[in-house]
Amino acid sequence: MSSIDVSKYKYLGHGKNGKVYLMPDGKVIKICRREDRCLEEYKVLKMAEGSSYFPKVYERKGKVMIREYVDGQDLNTYIKKYGLSKNLVLNLIGMVEEFEKLGFKRLDMRGIHIYVTKNEKIKVIDPSMQLIKTVKYPELMLRDLRNSGVIDKFYSVLKDERPDLYKKWNK
Ligand SMILES: Nc1ncnc2c1ncn2[C@@H]1O[C@H](COP(=O)(O)OP(=O)(O)OP(=O)(O)O)[C@@H](O)[C@H]1O
Ligand SMILES: [Mg+2]
Incomplete structure (x- = not known):
C-alpha cells in the first residue's frame, strides 16, 4: 500500500496528521504523517466497529488507512x-x-x-x-x-x- 498513487483520487482535505482522498471505489484513504497516530486512530475505529456514530474502517498498513466515506x-x-x-x-x-x-x-x-x-x-x-x-x-x-x-x-x-x-x- 505504500506505493499508492493518489494523484487520480479526489482530494477531500487534510489536517495535522495527514491527507485524505476519495478513491474510485467510494472509500476514503488517509495517508498519515505518523504511524503511531494512524495506529491509534485505527484502534479507536476498530473498538467502535458496529456503532452508528463512526465510519467503518477497512484496513491499515503502516501510515495508510482505508475508511468509509462520510457524506456530511x-x-x-x-x-x-x-x-x-x-x-x-x-x-x-x-x-x-x-x-x-x-x-x-x-x-x-x-x-x-x-x-x-x-x-x-x-x-x-x-x-x-x-x-x-x-x-x-x-x-x-x-x-x-x-x-x-x-x-x-x-x-x-x-x-x-x-x-x-x-x-x-x-x-
Ligand atoms: N471519512 C471521511 N469522509 C469524508 N471526509 C473525510 C473523511 N475523513 C476525513 N475527511 C476529510 O479530510 C479532512 C482531514 O481528515 P482528518 O481530520 O482525518 O485529518 P487529520 O490530519 O487527522 O486532522 P487533525 O489534525 O484535525 O486531527 C477532514 O477535515 C475532512 O474534510
Ligand atoms: Mg486527526
Missing part, C-alpha cells in the same frame, strides 16, 4: 447554516454517551471532527486521543457550541432531557 458537514459549518435543533442536541448527547459505553477515556470531540449527515445523524470522522487522554465531559465540543452562539439552546435541551448530565457539563 462538520458541526460548526452545519450550525452556521441550519442552527441547532433539539434533534441534533439529542444526537450529540448520544455521541458522548456512546464514547462512554465504548470505554473511551476522552469523552470529547472538536466540532470539526463531528460530521452531521442525513437526518442530523452524527459520525465522528477522526477520533484521536480517545484512549490516551482522560477528559470527563465534552469541553471542546461545548466551546465550539458557545463560539457558534448556540450554547443556551444546547443547555436548555440538556437541562430538560438530561438534568443529570446538565449538572456535570454546565461549567
